[in-house]
Amino acid sequence: GAVVSQHPSRVICKSGTSVKIECRSLDFQATTMFWYRQFPKKSLMLMATSNEGSKATYEQGVEKDKFLINHASLTLSTLTVTSAHPEDSSFYICSASSPLDGTDTQYFGPGTRLTVL
């Protein structure tokens, strides 16, 4: 149980284009999903917290107009990197949690490696 998928696993795009990353909870309903980015040899940096049916809560320093988050259902959240630039190249990881779990455990997707040329 508690499986989270992410798609695509790897994407290469040209500077200026937009990229959409999907995060799905496959066997549970996730009221809350989280988006992280991770640079090489660094820890996870929380970008935003996404609650189903409401606007995402962004961490300080994260541009909400650049990183668009949509949590349309209890099993799907999307992150769109708009007008991507080389400095946006990173490993993006989503996680999902469910209050039915009784804990705050976050289950992570496999990650999406974004390379912006």
Added chain:
Amino acid sequence: GQNIDQPTEMTATEGAIVQINCTYQTSGFNGLFWYQQHAGEAPTFLSYNVLDGLEEKGRFSSFLSRSKGYSYLLLKELQMKDSASYLCAASSGGYQKVTFGTGTKLQVIP
């Protein structure tokens, strides 16, 4: 603010026992997670401690002292596949916010 400290790197021998320490300072503390992350992969859940004490799960055990803001992850009978980064993460607040440490890169040698 939130602050989590853990060693950057550790090396241990196959078959041995290793303890990875983590100290945290956080307001509204709920519990302490440990995750394992292999290079290039996403983290996988290992344990979650809410109450003080030791919780054992197979070869892995995790300890928490809320009063001291301290936790450790104990790995027994080390295997080569245990070479990975181990992330300590503190849950706080009312909306499940989890703050991650920088991770401890463990290298298991023959």
